Amino acid sequence: xxxxxxxxxxxxxxxxxxxxxxxxxxxxxxxxxxxxxxxxxxxxxxxxxxxxxxxxxxxxxxxxxxxxxxxxxxxxxxxxxxxxxxxxxxxxxxxxxxxxxxxxxxxxxxxxxxxxxxxxxxxxxxxxxxxxxxxxxxxxxxxxxxxxxxxxxxxxxxxxxxxxxxxxxxxxxxxxxxxxxxxxxxxxxxxxxxxxxxxxxxxxxxxxxxxxxxxxxxxxxxxxxxxxxxxxxxxxxxxxxxxxxxxxxxxxxxxxxxxxxxxxxxxxxxxxxxxxxxxxxxxxxxxxxxxxxxxxxxxxxxxxxxxxxxxxxxxxxxxxxxxxxxxxxxxxxxxxxxxxxxxxxxxxxxxxxxxxxxxxxxxxxxxxxxxxxxxxxxxxxxxxxxxxxxxxxxxxxxxxxxxxxxxxxxxxxxxxxxxxxxxxxxxxxxxxxxxxxxxxxxxxxxxxxxxxxxxxxxxxxxxxxxxxxxxxxxxxxxxxxxxxxxxxxxxxxxxxxxxxxxx
Numbered sequence: 001x002x003x004x005x006x007x008x009x010x011x012x013x014x015x016x017x018x019x020x021x022x023x024x025x026x027x028x029x030x031x032x033x034x035x036x037x038x039x040x041x042x043x044x045x046x047x048x049x050x051x052x053x054x055x056x057x058x059x060x061x062x063x064x065x066x067x068x069x070x071x072x073x074x075x076x077x078x079x080x081x082x083x084x085x086x087x088x089x090x091x092x093x094x095x096x097x098x099x100x101x102x103x104x105x106x107x108x109x110x111x112x113x114x115x116x117x118x119x120x121x122x123x124x125x126x127x128x129x130x131x132x133x134x135x136x137x138x139x140x141x142x143x144x145x146x147x148x149x150x151x152x153x154x155x156x157x158x159x160x161x162x163x164x165x166x167x168x169x170x171x172x173x174x175x176x177x178x179x180x181x182x183x184x185x186x187x188x189x190x191x192x193x194x195x196x197x198x199x200x201x202x203x204x205x206x207x208x209x210x211x212x213x214x215x216x217x218x219x220x221x222x223x224x225x226x227x228x229x230x231x232x233x234x235x236x237x238x239x240x241x242x243x244x245x246x247x248x249x250x251x252x253x254x255x256x257x258x259x260x261x262x263x264x265x266x267x268x269x270x271x272x273x274x275x276x277x278x279x280x281x282x283x284x285x286x287x288x289x290x291x292x293x294x295x296x297x298x299x300x301x302x303x304x305x306x307x308x309x310x311x312x313x314x315x316x317x318x319x320x321x322x323x324x325x326x327x328x329x330x331x332x333x334x335x336x337x338x339x340x341x342x343x344x345x346x347x348x349x350x351x352x353x354x355x356x357x358x359x360x361x362x363x364x365x366x367x368x369x370x371x372x373x374x375x376x377x378x379x380x381x382x383x384x385x386x387x388x389x390x391x392x393x394x395x396x397x398x399x400x401x402x403x404x405x406x407x408x409x410x411x412x413x414x415x416x417x418x419x420x421x422x423x424x425x426x427x428x429x430x431x432x433x434x435x436x437x438x439x440x441x442x443x444x445x446x447x448x449x450x451x452x453x454x455x456x457x458x459x460x461x462x463x464x465x466x467x468x469x470x471x472x473x474x475x476x477x478x479x480x481x482x483x484x485x486x487x488x489x490x491x492x493x494x495x496x497x498x499x500x501x502x503x
Contacts, residue, residue, distance in 0.1 A: 003307070003311065003323055003326065004253070004254070004255065004322070004323040004324040004325050004326055005324065005325060005326070006326050006327070006471075006472075007325055007326075007327060008067050008068050008252075008325065008327040009254050009279060009281075009287065009289070009324070009325045009327075010062075010067050010068075010069070010071065010177060010178055010179045011062070011063060011067045011068075011179065012325065013177070013179075013281075013282060014062065014177070014179035014180055014183060015183070016060065016061045016062060016179070016182075016183055016186065017186070017187070017190070018198070019057075019061070019196045019197055019198040020197060020198070021197060021198065021199040021200050021217075022056060022197035022200045022215065022219050022221070023200075023215070023217055023218045023219040024218075024219045025219055025220045025221075025222070026054065026195075026219070026220070026221055026222070027221070027222045027223070028052050028053065028054040028195070028221060028222070028223045029051045029052040029053065029223060029224050029225065030043075030046050030051050030052070030053045030054070030223055030224065030225045030226075030227065030376065031053075031054050031055075031056065031211075031213050031221040031222075031223035031225070031226045031227070032046075032053060032054070032055045032056070032227045032229060033056055033202045033213060033226065033227065033228050033229060033230055033234070034057065034064070034227075034228065034229035034230040034231065035055060035056075035057030035059075035060070035061040035062065035063075035064070035182075035196075035198070036062065036064045036065060036066035036067075036182075036229065036231065036361075036365065037066040037178060037181075037182060037361060037362060037365035037366065037369075038229040038354040038361070038364070038365035038366075038368045038369055039055060039057070039227065039229035039230075039354075040055065040061070040062075040182045040185050040186055040189075041185065041365060041366050041368075041369035041370075042227050042229060042354075042368070042369040042372050042373060043055045043185075043189050043194060043196075044185040044186075044188060044189055044369070045369055045370065045373040046373055046376065046377075047188065047189045047192050047193065047194045048188075048192075049373070049377060051376075052193065052194075053189065053193075053194045053195070054194070054195045054196075054197070054221055054223070055189065055194065055195070055196045055197070056196075056197045056200040056202060056213070056215075056221065057196075057197070057198050057199075057200065058199070058200065058201035058202070058230075058490075058492075058493075059198070059199065059491070060198055060199075061182065061186060061196070061198060062178075062179045062182050062183075064231060064492060065231050065329050065330060065331070065361060065492075066178050066179070066182065066361065066362075066365070067178070067179060068252075068327045068328060068329035069178060069329055069361060069362060070252060070275055070277055070289055070291050071175055071176055071177065071178045071277075071279075071362055072125070072173070072174075072175050072265050072275075072277060072360075072362060073103060073104055073107060073120075073173070073174040073175060073176055073362045073363055074100065074104075074125050074170070074173040074174065074175075074265065074360070074362075074363060075096075075097050075100030075101050075150075075170065075173065075363065076125040076127060076170040076173060076267075077100070077358060077359075077360045077363075078127060078267065078269065078358075078359075078360075079127060079137055079138070079141045079269055080096075080337060081093050081096075081097065081141060081144035081145060081148060081150070082137075082140045082141050082143070082144040083337055084096060084144075084337065084338075085144055085147065085148075087336060087337070088338075088386070090147060090148060091384075092338075092384075092386050093144070093148055094148050094149075095383050095384055095386055096338065096383075096386065097148055097150060099363075099367045099382075099383055100360075100363040100367065101172075102367075102370075103362070103363040103366040103367060104122075104172075104173070104174045104363075106366055106370070107120055107174070107176060107181060107366070108120060110181070110184070110185070111181075111184075114184040114185070114187075114188060116180065116181075116183075116184040117180065118176045118177055118180050118181045118184075119176055119177040119180065119279070119280060120174055120175075120176040121174065121175055121176070122172055122173070122174050123173055123174065123175055123263060123264050123265050123277075124152075124169050124170065124171055124172075124173065124263070124264045124265075125169070125170045125173040125264065125265045125266075125267075126155070126158050126160070126167045126168070126169050126170075126264060126265070126266045126267070127141065127167065127168050127267055127268075127269060128158060128162075128164045128166065128167035128168075128266065128267075128268050128269070129164070129165055129166055129167075129268060129269050129270055130162070130163045130164050130165050130268070130270060131165065131270050132165060134165075134166075134269050134270060135165055135166045137269060138154070138166040138167065138168050138269070139154065139166065141168050142154040142168045145168065145170070150170060151170070151171040151172065152168060152169045152170045152171055153168075153169045154166070154167075154168055154169075155167040155168070155169055158264070158266065159262035159263060159264055160262055160264065160266050160276060161259070161262070161317070161318070162266075162274075162317055173265060175265060175277050175278075175279075176362075177279070178362060200215055200217075200219075201215065201216040201217070201490070201496060202214070202215060202216070202230075202234055202235075202496070203215060203216040203234075203496045203497075204235065204496070205226060205235050205351065207348065207351070209224075209350075210222050210223065210224060211223060211224075211225075211226045211350055211351060213226055216496060216497075224350060225350050225351075225352065225376050226350065226351050226352070227352045227353075227354070227372055228344065228351065228352065228353045228354070229353075229354045229365075229368070230493060231330070231332065231355060231492065231493075232245060232247070232332055232355060232480065232481055232482075232492070232493050232494045233344070233353050233355055233494065234493045234494055234496050235344070235351070236480075236494045238344050238345060238348065238351070239344050239345045239353070239389060239390075241340070241353070241355070241389075241494075242461075242462060242480050242494065244334065244335055244340075244356075245332045245333065245334065245340075245355065245356055245480070246296075246332065246333045246335075247296065247330060247331070247332055247333075247478075247480060247481035248294050248295065248296055248330070248331055248332075248333065248359075249294065249295060249296070249303075249328055249329070249330050249331075249476075250291060250292060250293060250294040250295075250328065250329060250331065250359065251291065251292065251293045251303075251306045251307055251310055251326070251327075251328045251471075252275075252289055252290065252291040252310070252325075252326070252327050252328065252329070253289075253290050253291075253307055253310045253311050253314060253323050253325070253326050254279070254287050254288065254289045254290070254323065254324055254325040254326075255287065255288060255290075255311075255314065255320040255321075255322055255323035255324055255325075256285060256286065256287060256288065256320065256322060256324070257286075257288050257314075257318040257319055257320045258319055259318055259319060260286075261278045261286045261288065263278075265277045268292075272292055272293050272294075272309065273292045273293075273294060274290065274291070274292045274310075274313060275289075275290070275291035275292055276288065276289065276290055276291075277289050281324075287324065287325075288314065288318060288320060290310050290313065290314045290320075291310070292310060293306035293307075293309055293310060294359075296478060302470055302471075303328075303469050303470055303471035303472065304470055304471045306328075306471070307326050307471060311323055326471075328471065328472065330481055330483070330492065331357065331358065331359040331361070332355055332356050332357070332358075332481065333356060333358050334356035334358070336391075337358065338356075338386060338387055338391075339354075339355070339356050339357055339358070339364050339367065339368065339387045340353060340354070340355045340356040340387065340389040341353070341354050341355075341367065341368040341371045341372065341387035341388075341389070342371065342372070342375060342381070342385070342387060342388045342389050342390070343375065343388075343389070343390070344389065345389070345390060346390040352372045352375065352376070353389055354368035354369075354372060367383070367387070368387075370382055371383060371387060427444060427446045428446070429446055429447065429448050429449075429450055430446070430447065430448050430473075431445075431446055432444060432445040432446070432468040432470070432473075432486065433468070434457060434468075437502070440456065440458075441456075441457045441458075441465060442454055442455070442456065442457065442502050443455045443456075443457040443466070443468070443475055443499070445468075445473070445486040445487070447486070453486050453487045453488070453501075454501065454502040454503075455475065455484070455487070455488040455499040455500065455501055455502060456499055456500040456501075456502055457475065457499065458499075458500075459477040459479065459480075459482050459495055459499075460482075460490075460495045460496075460497040460498065460499060460500075461477065461479075461480055461482050461493070461494050461495040462479060462480065464477050464478065464479035464480070465477075466478075466482075466484065466499070469483075473485075473486050474486065474491060475488075475499065477495070480494050481494070482494055482495035484498065484499050487501075488500070488501055
């Protein structure tokens, strides 16, 4: 079976303009930190309203989580509406549904306005199970749909040729090419006075009536408003986001099947989960995108096995023999299932955050952009403050908080006691391991040329031990999701400093 290249289809089929790095001091009205869907859409909306906007991205635009998504633009965020009604009532659940549906209209309108092609297609979406123990959950979700007036149906079968006991369908959902969406908006921002910088990592913020974002390699951005759209907030101690976010990693493989794709988007609630959607390649052929295998970042054994499991499932269910792409992404969950969008704390009026999209960052990121734009322009929420990060989620999510803190605590202790297995000499090329040097754990990676890279495996965010990811050749932190290259450079935060190199 052909495994394909380790790359995202979205990144492979998009071409952003290159932007320079910022290393000097500058001023602006709004500084947006983060070049994914939440940050770019926010910058786009504010630019349209006449604000002077500066957007900075630590790596390359669209090369964070947005570039490694399944790109389902849907209000069917797994089984969520029964939970939301139970926790918050029908009004909040309905607002969440309507907010997500509005994002589909927004993408459609933006596609027309910018005269672009986002490969937007309207599809039904299904959540399904093939396990008897989960049937009742599906039925309860359908009852929630009926209470909220969500168009759909309870089904005993689906167009997708897989075994199913029960499914709930939601009508009029969508899928699209997320990076073509971002490309069009960045072109608009640049041509309408906005400034965009890449390879520009924010390190901290000096608060005040005018806030100053300090950059890792020198320089700063001073602004009246600062929007933190970095997936996990790099400025996370303000508001204790490190304790309020759970982190998970999931995987996607993409290939062609001799079967005709039946339409629709699908996700199972069984374990391991499975997600299926389609896309069109440059030749107009249909590609099947198969996702799943979620787990806490930095945990588990070989990450390569997750890709293998998905490929084997796609082969057995849909006769996919050749896979062209493999990629993975990282997602963060709040304590109570709702996004964190708004002022970073109640007392901080000019710093805004957008995070905790629960693997539904396409609708979540656009919702965040609309909400933060409204807060900056009018000082009020579009969504009745249901996403306010300062809401009382600690009470409704106390079980999740306790579980998350226990997991972090275990990692802080057990990571330091980790056993080492191989010496440098025993490592093969392309392999990594850990050794102890003067009592400290040292991460060793021997690249394909035989060069040895040695780093201190203590995460520079809060001191947890990072673990090796053999699929992406990265060091990943299981506590808060920071990821580093084999040679120690930060890929994604909350860490902003590289792992220390060791002689």
